[in-house]
Every structure is written in C-alpha cells, then in structure tokens.
Amino acid sequence: MEHDDARTRILDAAEELFYAQGVQSVGMDAVRSASGVTLRRLYQYFPSKDDLVEAYLLRRDGRWRAALATYVAGAAVAPKDQLLAVFDWLARWFAEPGFRGCAFVNSFGELGATSPAVAAAARHHKEEFAAYLACLAEAAGAPPATGVHLTLLAEGAITAAAIHADPTPATDAQQAARLLLDATAALPAALLRGE
Amino acid sequence: MEHDDARTRILDAAEELFYAQGVQSVGMDAVRSASGVTLRRLYQYFPSKDDLVEAYLLRRDGRWRAALATYVAGAAVAPKDQLLAVFDWLARWFAEPGFRGCAFVNSFGELGATSPAVAAAARHHKEEFAAYLACLAEAAGAPPATGVHLTLLAEGAITAAAIHADPTPATDAQQAARLLLDATAALPAALLRGE
DNA sequence: GGCGGGTGAGAACGGTCGTTCTCACTTCCT
DNA sequence: AGGAAGTGAGAACGACCGTTCTCACCCGCC
Numbered sequence A, B: 001m002e003h004d005d006a007r008t009r010i011l012d013a014a015e016e017l018f019y020a021q022g023v024q025s026v027g028m029d030a031v032r033s034a035s036g037v038t039l040r041r042l043y044q045y046f047p048s049k050d051d052l053v054e055a056y057l058l059r060r061d062g063r064w065r066a067a068l069a070t071y072v073a074g075a076a077v078a079p080k081d082q083l084l085a086v087f088d089w090l091a092r093w094f095a096e097p098g099f100r101g102c103a104f105v106n107s108f109g110e111l112g113a114t115s116p117a118v119a120a121a122a123r124h125h126k127e128e129f130a131a132y133l134a135c136l137a138e139a140a141g142a143p144p145a146t147g148v149h150l151t152l153l154a155e156g157a158i159t160a161a162a163i164h165a166d167p168t169p170a171t172d173a174q175q176a177a178r179l180l181l182d183a184t185a186a187l188p189a190a191l192l193r194g195e
Numbered sequence C: 001g002g003c004g005g006g007t008g009a010g011a012a013c014g015g016t017c018g019t020t021c022t023c024a025c026t027t028c029c030t
Numbered sequence D: 001a002g003g004a005a006g007t008g009a010g011a012a013c014g015a016c017c018g019t020t021c022t023c024a025c026c027c028g029c030c
Helices: A002-021 A028-035 A039-045 A049-075 A079-095 A104-113 A116-139 A144-164 A168-186 A191-193 B002-021 B028-035 B039-045 B050-077 B081-093 B104-113 B116-139 B142-165 B168-186 B190-194
Strands: none
Touching: A002 A028, A002 A039, A002 A049, A002 A104, A028 A039, A028 A049, A039 A144, A049 A079, A049 A104, A049 A116, A049 B104, A049 B116, A079 A116, A079 A168, A104 A116, A104 B081, A104 B104, A104 B142, A116 A144, A144 A168, A144 B104, A144 B142, A144 B168, A168 B168, B002 B028, B002 B039, B002 B050, B002 B104, B028 B039, B028 B050, B028 B081, B050 B081, B050 B104, B050 B116, B081 B116, B081 B168, B104 B116, B116 B142, B142 B168
8 A cells, every 4th residue: 555655654744844833834845855755746645735734634633532532531431530631631742742732723823714624624623622522521420511611721721831832731721620520510500501 | 103103004904914814824015005005114114024023913912911901900890700801801802803813822823833033922922811810810819720720711712712703612711710710719728739 | 679658856837925126206405 | 406315116036835847767568
C-alpha cells in the first residue's frame, strides 16, 4: 500500500506544519519537501490546498477524540471519575512539546470567515466533544447542564493553556469540575432548570 | 487634530477588517481604501503591517476591557452580582452582529507562532482579564481559585459562542458560575486548597 | 524492440501582497 | 515671485504562493 503510505506522509507533514505555524503560513512547497513527495503527487491526492486543509482537520478530529476516549476509558470506570479523567488527559496534552492550543480554534480564527469547510470542521469537532462530555455526564447521573458546564471549562482551559504556554489551566478546570459535580449532586435538580 | 483623525480612521478600518476576516486575509490596500487614506499616509503612521496589527490589538484590548468594566460597574454593586454581570455582558457581546470570537485568540492562532508581538498582546489581554475577574472574586469574598474558575468559564464561553455562532454559552457559563459561587461560599476554604 | 502512459524534478505562470517610488501638484515661507 | 517641502494617486518592484506545465526518463505491453 504505497498509495496510502504517500497519502499518510503528506497528511503527517501537513498536520505538523499547519498546527505549528498556522495554515496560511505554510506553503504547499513546504508540505511537499517535508513529506518527501513530489508536487505532482501532492496535487494528485489533494487537488487544492483547501482539500488538504480539510483532510488535515478531519483526520486530526478523529485522532484527537479517539485518543481522549481511549485514555478516559482506561483511566477510570466510574463515570464521574471518567469526567475528571478528561482533565487529566488535557493536562498531558498541554504539557506535550509543541502544544499550541486547539487546531480547530486556531484554524477557525484564521480561516473560519473565509472557508465554510473549515468553519464546519471546527463546529463538528466541538459538537462531538460536547456530545462526548454530555454522554459521560449522563452516565454519571449528573444533570445535562453539567455536561455543558464541563465542556466550557475544558474549552477555556485549552485556550488559556495555549496562550499562556502553561498546562496548569487543566488542573484549575478539573478543580472547578469537581466542585460542579459535587454541587449538582447535592442540589435538587429543579434548581438547575429554573435558574 | 486631523492627525489623530486619520490615525483613528486607519485603526477603525483595520479593526473592522482584521476582526471580520482575519489578519492575513486583509491586505494593506484594503485597509487603505476602507479608511479613505492614501497609502503613503498609512505607512507614515504605521511603518509596517506588523505595527498596524500590534496597534489594532492594543487599542482593542483597552476598549474591550473598558467596555466590560463600565458595564459591570453600572450593572450591580454587590461584587458577587458584578461577577455574574460579566456573563451578561458576554451575552450581549456574543449577540452583536459580526461577532466572531476573541480577536486575541483568533490572532494568536493565526500569527502567535510567527509574531512575538501578537503572542505577547494576546497573553497580556488574557492576563488582564483574569486579573480583573480575580479582583472581583476577591471583593466578593470568594477564594482566589474561584476567579480562575470563572475566567476559564468565560474563556470557554467566548470560544464556544464563536464557533457555534450562538450566544447561549454565555448563559450556560453564568449558570455554572452561580453554582461555583454558591458552592465555594458554602464550603470550608481548606477544601479548596487541599485538592 | 519500440512505444505509449505514467513519474520525478523543477521551472514557469498568474496573481497577490507588502512596500517603495514617481510625478505632477499644492502650499507655505521669504 | 520662486523654490523647498510635503501630498495625493497610483504605478512599480520584488517576493511569495498556489497551481500547472515541460521534459527527460522509466516501465510494461504489442
């Protein structure tokens, strides 16, 4: 399968470059030389840069969410602990060398106004992430709003960690998540619906 | 003072274009024609595009934080209510036409890896915002961690509202903030330090 | 053995962008 | 009145980027 091999090498190079430097700062020629593929082949697999960007985002979305789910599933069995494990995973991610925030938020800021495909990819990624947390929250017996709250905390932690180049927002968010989980567990559900 | 007038017109045009379309998507010529100024004058006030971008971010930072502080100061007197009013202000901001998320997060994603000035501006903006919330939290008698938690909620709400083009994250975040404020008010402070 | 179709390497093209230059014109000082 | 200095409008320049084209080369098939 050298067909898929070249495609993978292209996407690997594109992902590394696009994520590290931003999409618009990376030319197709940089992707070509980083992937060791000829320019003709590059355009054979991805007829335009937009196609490459979209494929980059799509693949990263799947990989990112799979890595999170795998970690969480292996870290805890109680749903509440799984919710907290999400923030452990974030902490590890933030500490990785080259961490530069959420690729989808970055791409959205760069191209969201111009490219509907990028905007849709970002929206889809965030929707899936929110749905995952909502699912964990439901399994934990927490009210649906709690899933939303934890999603916002995680989102904020990602942005804060990126801009400050510091992984501590993950533990801050986890602390807040713990408080929210305890608070909503102790509170009557009606209080969350009304106001 | 037509000196400052031209400068203001340039910055107004730059802010509108940069925020709406992203920095790299907007050429100096677009700023020129939108501001009605000649290209020579443009480069007279801002010797390079980097200078213009930096001035855009600096001015927006001041204006944004001043608008927030003004609203909050006028909306409530009790510090706890002021903390909650922050999210009311966010809701209004999110609902404005043309809202496209945080200019600093967007610029950071686009240029943070390339331009130290942009990265520093984003960091400064977020630090000041966090300091403001920390100040309100302290005035409300909440533990310092609560300021951090609310900052993360606000940050997450901004990103979520931008990507989903929907202002409801502001009320979601406000609901979570209310829970956190109530929870930490009822809890012994030692529990927040320990774990 | 020759030949057509695909491949590699890179030059070439059209467009854009940041920045500077030209040049005619005005204005203001002496 | 005359010239120096600055201005407006836009052309020009050099670099880059996305995309396509050229051309020599190689492979499998009649």
